[in-house]
Amino acid sequence: MLPPSEVQREEQQSLDTVKRVIGAYEERKVEIVERSRHITHAGVLFDDQIREILFPAEAGGNQWALHEFSRTLKLPEDDFDARRHKKELDEGVRKLASKLAASFGRLECKIGTDQAGHLFARLTDKALSVVIETQFGRNATFIGGASYPFRSYSIRAEGRVLALNKADGSARRFRTACMVVGILGVPAGFVWLAYTVGTRLGLEMFHRLWLHEPGVTLALLFGAWVGGKVGQRVAALIEKRTFKRAEAEGALPRIEALWKALTEGIEDLTRKYDVV
Numbered sequence: 001m002l003p004p005s006e007v008q009r010e011e012q013q014s015l016d017t018v019k020r021v022i023g024a025y026e027e028r029k030v031e032i033v034e035r036s037r038h039i040t041h042a043g044v045l046f047d048d049q050i051r052e053i054l055f056p057a058e059a060g061g062n063q064w065a066l067h068e069f070s071r072t073l074k075l076p077e078d079d080f081d082a083r084r085h086k087k088e089l090d091e092g093v094r095k096l097a098s099k100l101a102a103s104f105g106r107l108e109c110k111i112g113t114d115q116a117g118h119l120f121a122r123l124t125d126k127a128l129s130v131v132i133e134t135q136f137g138r139n140a141t142f143i144g145g146a147s148y149p150f151r152s153y154s155i156r157a158e159g160r161v162l163a164l165n166k167a168d169g170s171a172r173r174f175r176t177a178c179m180v181v182g183i184l185g186v187p188a189g190f191v192w193l194a195y196t197v198g199t200r201l202g203l204e205m206f207h208r209l210w211l212h213e214p215g216v217t218l219a220l221l222f223g224a225w226v227g228g229k230v231g232q233r234v235a236a237l238i239e240k241r242t243f244k245r246a247e248a249e250g251a252l253p254r255i256e257a258l259w260k261a262l263t264e265g266i267e268d269l270t271r272k273y274d275v276v
Contacts, residue, residue, distance in 0.1 A: 067159035067259045071266065072139065073273040075151040082151040085273075086136045089153050090119045092269040096262070097121035097132060104258045123258075127251040129160045130258060141276060152276065155266055159259045161251045167242035174238070175231035182227020187219035 073089075075082040094111055100123060101109035107123040107130075114120060123130040132155065139152035246252050 065158040065160050066164060066255060067157075069157040069263055069266070070154070071156075071270060072152050072154045072276045073270055074276050075153055075273070077151060079151075082136075086153055089155075089269065090134065093119055093121060093132060093134060093155070096265040096269065097123060100130075100258060100261055100265070103261070104254060127162060127246075127249070128255050128258065129162055130157065130255075130262065132157045132262075139276070150276075153273075155270070157262060157266070159255055159262075161246050161255050163242055163246045163251060164239075167239050171235035171238050175228065175235050178231030178234070179224050179227040182223040182225070182230070183220050184223070186223030186226055190219050 075085050097109055097111055101107040104123075105125060107125050107128070110122045110124075112120060118136060119134045121132040123132075134156075135152075135154040137152065138149055139154075140147045140149045142148070243252075
């Protein structure tokens with residue numbers, strides 16, 4: 001039986017994880033809401049949101065990452081020394097990626113280089129995805145308006161729970177679809193209701209009093225608002241259910257432990273370098 005202090009520590013770690021993931025989802029929600037406010041006076045809308053419905057594979061290219069890490073290191077100015085350090089860092093990243101893949105549920109590990117010769121590593125399984133990318137070359141800092149070039153080595157990493165990404169994409173498309181339905185359905189409903197009531201009361205021309213550009217614009221905006229609200233509510237339920245399922249299946253604890261080991265490994269690997 002675990003001592004009470006150990007139980008409390010594990011409960012606090014679990015609570016911190018839940019709070020951080022919920023915070024990340026809230027930031028993502030604010031971003032999506034801001035992007036959804038592109039409606040003209042005629043009700044013509046959506047920059048890339050229609051594309052999210054019609055072409056989800058293209059729109060999903062910029063996937064949301066649960067974890068992100070970026071570090072730029074300053075290397076010696078001499079080209080020979082800089083490339084020697086690059087080789088050492090590349091080897092360290094390879095070993096770290098291979099070690100993590102073997103330590104966390106036998107993740108599939110793919111290590112290679114892009115066309116420019118920059119190293120990358122991808123750790124994946126059915127639940128998780130971690131991508132590590134590096135870049136070697138010349139960089140610059142700006143101090144007092146003056147540019148100071150230097151040789152650099154950058155490490156960038158992203159960690160994702162695939163179920164959360166899938167739910168996020170589905171939720172965004174569902175919100176947009178609801179908004180489209182609201183824009184089309186609410187004005188049509190108003191017209192039908194006004195015509196029906198007017199006909200019943202013997203005022204066949206009543207509905208034409210508001211059937212002009214300002215009235216249609218208000219109806220379109222109101223329809224978009226109603227559809228957006230409904231979409232947000234349902235999307236929030238989808239995300240909440242997916243989050244609970246990912247936590248129950250162990251995906252969230254695994255990505256947290258994996259990410260901690262990754263960042264600690266990068267810290268050890270880059271400790272002797274100046275960070276820009």
